[in-house]
Amino acid sequence: MTTAQRSERPRMLVIEKITAEAKDTSSFWFTGDLKAKPGQFVMLWIPGTGLKPFGVSYQDDGRFAVTVRKIGTFTEKLFGMKAGDRLGVQGPYGRGFSGKGGRIVLVGGGYGAAPLSFLADELVREGKEVFFINGAATKDHVLYRERFKGGKVHMIYSTDDGSLGHRGFCTDCLTGLLSKHKIGRVFCCGPEMMLRKAFEICLEKDIPAEFSLERHLKCGFGVCGSCCLDGTGWRVCREGPVFALDDMKKIAEFGQYKRDASGRVVKI
Amino acid sequence: MTTAQRSERPRMLVIEKITAEAKDTSSFWFTGDLKAKPGQFVMLWIPGTGLKPFGVSYQDDGRFAVTVRKIGTFTEKLFGMKAGDRLGVQGPYGRGFSGKGGRIVLVGGGYGAAPLSFLADELVREGKEVFFINGAATKDHVLYRERFKGGKVHMIYSTDDGSLGHRGFCTDCLTGLLSKHKIGRVFCCGPEMMLRKAFEICLEKDIPAEFSLERHLKCGFGVCGSCCLDGTGWRVCREGPVFALDDMKKIAEFGQYKRDASGRVVKI
């Protein structure tokens, strides 16, 4: 009586190409029909090293990519690989962005721009007006500067040091946009402090919004319990990673703390 | 990569009614969409007693029946049951009759008439001309005397003692029919000696024919090997129970011997 299930294990896929996106950040391309929705993620497996979640950043015509920031053990190993090498890919997992709303604002910080850029592609395809606030530490860290040159997405840059666009928090640009335009919905992905700021802004202005959360994921498909959120018990990998504003209100730990690989609480 | 399979185990079904067909022979009716083809069989399970194969003898509008002759341990237990009791049903299994051919002759001996009567129903539905040679020990043992009264099937009776119709072998009637009419195909089911005679007649006259064989079946779905035939190794439960004339030529043991529950060879 149980329905036949796909197997939840990595498939080894050849890395088609690796394209540099910014300082310490590259996109890894694969051939294959992933059928992901923007905001969903895949688990990448480096045999012998580990398994980690990454948002889907490109998808069309039987190709897809993830955009990865070199941070620690796993990602360093990843950056040591080259086109032609194989990598395990599992998923897609999670619930993505709804894509609802008319005129839309995307707020991405760091590699948080990755899933939003895939969303931007889809929204443009649907003919929607899209503002993309793309924040990073410095100009060198800004992702996708070439990607949306066509002009169909209004790119707004923000850097910590002001080397490109606005200087300071990218959420300042959100406040600015919301006061100038009638916005249907805001989609956010990035460091939790940024998400928290965006959340407060949208809450105050009563604008529909969705947020992609990051927690320690081990399995990715809702079994191990390592990604559960206080307040609701929701799993980031299953009920998330994207949550609507009203749901975010119920997530007690949002902006406060998360859990590590052992389940121990750590401050954010 | 294996396709999702149905489970090969009995489903408990309520006996809707039990109708007497002849001396020591009754039909057991069930509600359910069996989707059997004429010539296929089901395995009946009496919990605590055993599991045995029986040909499907009726099927329409979400009902079906098997017709059982009381012979030994299992069938005696079966005859002790009443409408409303439950019985395990598994299947349908095996390859049935092709139903091919224009003007058709059915040759049934004893409860061998059971699967042929289901075939007769189907052939009549297709508008074919059907002769049904129905052989039994005595008039009291003849099955389905009421069933085909509508007249669409030409019934020809044969009994060992002549108490109904022809006296002697029912295969005599086959010889008679074949010399009178142009027959497209002959379908036979019954005691192996009868099958052997019918086989020789059809072989000699070069008439297409199909024969339903009985061997000791244990599993019914092609795994245990108890029903394998010498000459070819075919499984009665899977490649059979119905075999075409040309295939019958290759079955070395046909009319000679069979195997018991242990696999030991026993004479027929």
Added chain:
Amino acid sequence: MSPDLSVNICKIKMKNPLVLASGILGVTKASLKHVAGNGAGAVTIKSVSRERREGHNPPIILTEGEVMMNAVGYSNPGLAGAKKEFSGLDEIPVPVIASIIGEDAAQFGYMARNFLTGEFSAVEIPLSCPHTPGFGILGGHGTPEATRDITKAVKRHAKMPVIVKLSANVQAIGEVAKAAEKAGADAINVTNAIGPGMVIDVRAKRPVLGFGFGGLSGPPIRPVAVRCVYDVYESVRIPVIGTGGVTTGEAAAEMLMAGASAVGVGSGVYYRGIDVFKKISDELLGFMREEGYSGIKDMVGIVHD
């Protein structure tokens, strides 16, 4: 009258016989509450050890068709962290069962003394994990002797029912169950994940699980779990919790008929979603109505009659 799903096993009162198995979710209090809200009759926390453990390197879980395999390696925040995590349990509307582990009887006793609070309805001691060095099967806890010693150590300190969780991997499961009963166990839970097994990626030429091998769970292990429940029911008089591969109401009924008084559900959370508890309850109720059972007890062990 609608059939009654409630059960009362060794003083644990449950509105239905379905218990969230240890290690599926259950890492946090909030997660237990989420599961309770989805219809579980009781919930078990993920097993806790004295020291904090990160567990095995991912992949820690995979599925291969209907089989689930895991080698989580008992990741948990350790005694101190878990004590904070699992306080204020009255927020959870169903009984909460603790699960504690150690490498020997002394460590189990230590955990019983220092971790258990009156907020738990019972404590479970898994002597049966197939893939964590030092613990369960790999810690030699599957023998009748170790079972006796560990059960005694926990009984000495636990002021609540003690459930001993066994493994189908043990040869004479009846003997092990008897050892637990003799040492004072209040209930037996069978089975933990079985096997263990290994899945190799033929392109990577490596086992998929980070630990190499792991225990099997999910629908295909149900026949093994049912047989264990049957055997244990024949061997002891204390109640049995039947765990392994239950995903449907009929499968739960099968466990009960084999001799279980309550039914553990783990992998079912994956196979049918987190509301698997509601689904199974509804199906079980439907089955009982059809077949004329008025309560769970009417089914327990009837295959043995």
Added chain:
Amino acid sequence: MSPDLSVNICKIKMKNPLVLASGILGVTKASLKHVAGNGAGAVTIKSVSRERREGHNPPIILTEGEVMMNAVGYSNPGLAGAKKEFSGLDEIPVPVIASIIGEDAAQFGYMARNFLTGEFSAVEIPLSCPHTPGFGILGGHGTPEATRDITKAVKRHAKMPVIVKLSANVQAIGEVAKAAEKAGADAINVTNAIGPGMVIDVRAKRPVLGFGFGGLSGPPIRPVAVRCVYDVYESVRIPVIGTGGVTTGEAAAEMLMAGASAVGVGSGVYYRGIDVFKKISDELLGFMREEGYSGIKDMVGIVHD
């Protein structure tokens, strides 16, 4: 050049590594020939005992989703009948492996002396059936001591390679394999059906199998079999036949990589039809071509590197 599927394990020359497992078909010579014609590299007869046996009362086999369960109970025509049945084996175009059983070392020895003819390419001794009183696991044949004694008894009389067939149910499978190797075994086959398990019909309130419980086979046991092969490969130097749940070319490759030199196929006959051997061979060939393997040996045990 097309990859080479042939293997040569302890003098058994096979055109591909796929062996029909004992007890799936194989009751008659004609049946073995039918299987050989469908692409098997070698075939094993259904196990034969001295006395004729009717086996357990049907149902003797069931499937529950992807799991197959059986309690056939070693039905066979006995020494005399089987000797007639399995003569003139040159009709079968591939090596034929005998399978003999007894209740103790003496009976095994008797069968080796009186049943084996030069027409067999090897003999297999299953010490591992999980559901037949007096035999295999229930006969106490799963210990290192019994394994040693029985293997020695058969070696004394068999003028052909002796394959010892083990069970995943045994705890320290490496130790049992070592005992077999030390006693002179030429190869190890793992695994027999595992568990055992029980499936209950909740409406009949009875186990479905006539014997009550039975051994599990089919795709879900593959991870367990692969792990056993992995463990045995680490323990002994004689070749291993990996059996359990193989139904695809990739699954066969997985067995080889875990350490098997040949691959048993039983339940696959049901799951993919009797031409499962052809299908697996073709898929294996395709896999080897894609991945650049020129022969089977290149894959054997590479996970251990």
